[in-house]
Amino acid sequence: MTPISERTARVLVARRSGGMCEAGFDAEATEVHHRVNRSQGGTWDPANLLHLCHRHHRWITTNPRGAELKGWALPRGSVPGIKPVFMARWGYVLLTSQGGLIESATTTETTRRTA
Numbered sequence: 001m002t003p004i005s006e007r008t009a010r011v012l013v014a015r016r017s018g019g020m021c022e023a024g025f026d027a028e029a030t031e032v033h034h035r036v037n038r039s040q041g042g043t044w045d046p047a048n049l050l051h052l053c054h055r056h057h058r059w060i061t062t063n064p065r066g067a068e069l070k071g072w073a074l075p076r077g078s079v080p081g082i083k084p085v086f087m088a089r090w091g092y093v094l095l096t097s098q099g100g101l102i103e104s105a106t107t108t109e110t111t112r113r114t115a
């Protein structure tokens with residue numbers, strides 16, 4: 001797979017979020033967060049990204065353990081596409097590299113298109 005550019009990733013993530021904070025669905029999303037930190041090898045794969053409001057981004061930065069429980073933060077070496085993440089609008093989902101999301105129920109998988 002060709003690595004995705006930052007610019008493309010930002011477009012895909014904004015499309016996925018509809019401009020609303022994906023963690024809380026509480027405010028306008030203004031910041032892009034890396035679930036695996038860039039300093040830990042995290043990439044611009046949309047599955048590794050969350051579109052957040054400032055408040056949630058700051059909360060994740062200051063509460064790494066709580067963030068990890070919700071899949072908002074992942075340890076170095078994680079594969080983001082197979083790690084469920086809590087999104088206020090959808091519950092726990094898996095994020096795709098194409099900017100989509102998949103319900104992470106154990107029995108059924110339904111693709112939801114946000115674009």
Ligand SMILES: [Zn+2]
Nearest residue numbers: 021024053056
């Ligand atoms: Zn928020």
